[in-house]
Amino acid sequence: MGYYDFFSLYYDRALEELYLPQREAAAEALKLEPSMTVLDLPCGTGQSFDWVVPAIGPTGRLIGVDLSAGMLKKASARAWSNDWSQVTTMSGDARTLSLADLSAAVGEPVQVDRLLIFLGMTVFPDWRDVFAHLWSLLAPGGRCVMVDCFKAKLGFQGRMVNLSARADIRRPAWEVLEAVAEGYERVDLPSRKEHGGTIWLASGDKPA
Numbered sequence: 528m529g530y531y532d533f534f535s536l537y538y539d540r541a542l543e544e545l546y547l548p549q550r551e552a553a554a555e556a557l558k559l560e561p562s563m564t565v566l567d568l569p570c571g572t573g574q575s576f577d578w579v580v581p582a583i584g585p586t587g588r589l590i591g592v593d594l595s596a597g598m599l600k601k602a603s604a605r606a607w608s609n610d611w612s613q614v615t616t617m618s619g620d621a622r623t624l625s626l627a628d629l630s631a632a633v634g635e636p637v638q639v640d641r642l643l644i645f646l647g648m649t650v651f652p653d654w655r656d657v658f659a660h661l662w663s664l665l666a667p668g669g670r671c672v673m674v675d676c677f678k679a680k681l682g683f684q685g686r687m688v689n690l691s692a693r694a695d696i697r698r699p700a701w702e703v704l705e706a707v708a709e710g711y712e713r714v715d716l717p718s719r720k721e722h723g724g725t726i727w728l729a730s731g732d733k734p735a
């Protein structure tokens with residue numbers, strides 16, 4: 528069992544309440560419209576689904592991808608219990624996932640209109656390369672939103688967050704989006720002591 532498989536057993540109980548306003552802000556920043564296709568990577572237990580699904584409606588598509596079977600099991604259960612037939616969850620590695628993988632999972636060719644990376648950039652290995660790869664999956668004219676935590680100099684709480692999430696919140700991860708996106712913006716979101724640093728949201732569009 529991998530670390531996040533174990534974490535999945537108490538992830539929602541430990542974290543869901545802590546990120547509600549930030550998930551709402553992310554969904555708003557995605558500028559979602561009915562029928563859009565959204566790639567949520569890493570989707571974890573699907574906590575962002577609650578905010579994305581209503582905005583894309585029954586004709587939209589939300590593909591949640593994660594590497595942890597435990598996290599995916601929770602995400603699938605969330606979709607199933609809410610009767611969200613527009614949600615597909617699949618196992619995939621952010622380093623290697625392809626459009627062909629996504630298309631195979633949903634059973635038809637996929638164009639990614641929106642890319643959501645929520646608490647992923649501080650966890651992915653080789654985060655700069657991983658971002659470049661995920662950006663390549665986004666359709667021209669598509670939009671990317673990232674939310675994560677930053678603390679340049681770790682305090683006790685920051686070290687705890689890094690330890691418990693297997694993360695590195697010292698990464699200035701927004702820089703990779705800033706370098707390639709049109710209409711790039713970064714804002715700080717409400718942050719609590721428990722976050723270990725400042726929660727930020729970065730957004731921008733892929734040139735058409």
Ligand SMILES: C[S@@+](CC[C@H](N)C(=O)[O-])C[C@H]1O[C@@H](n2cnc3c(N)ncnc32)[C@H](O)[C@@H]1O
Nearest residue numbers: 531569570571593594595598620621645646650
């Ligand atoms: C802190 S959790 C965030 C999950 C979710 N986005 C959320 O907001 O709750 C980080 C997630 O990244 C996943 N992950 C780590 N490395 C990955 C990779 N290379 N490819 C896909 N998922 C990965 C973990 O399994 C875990 O579910």
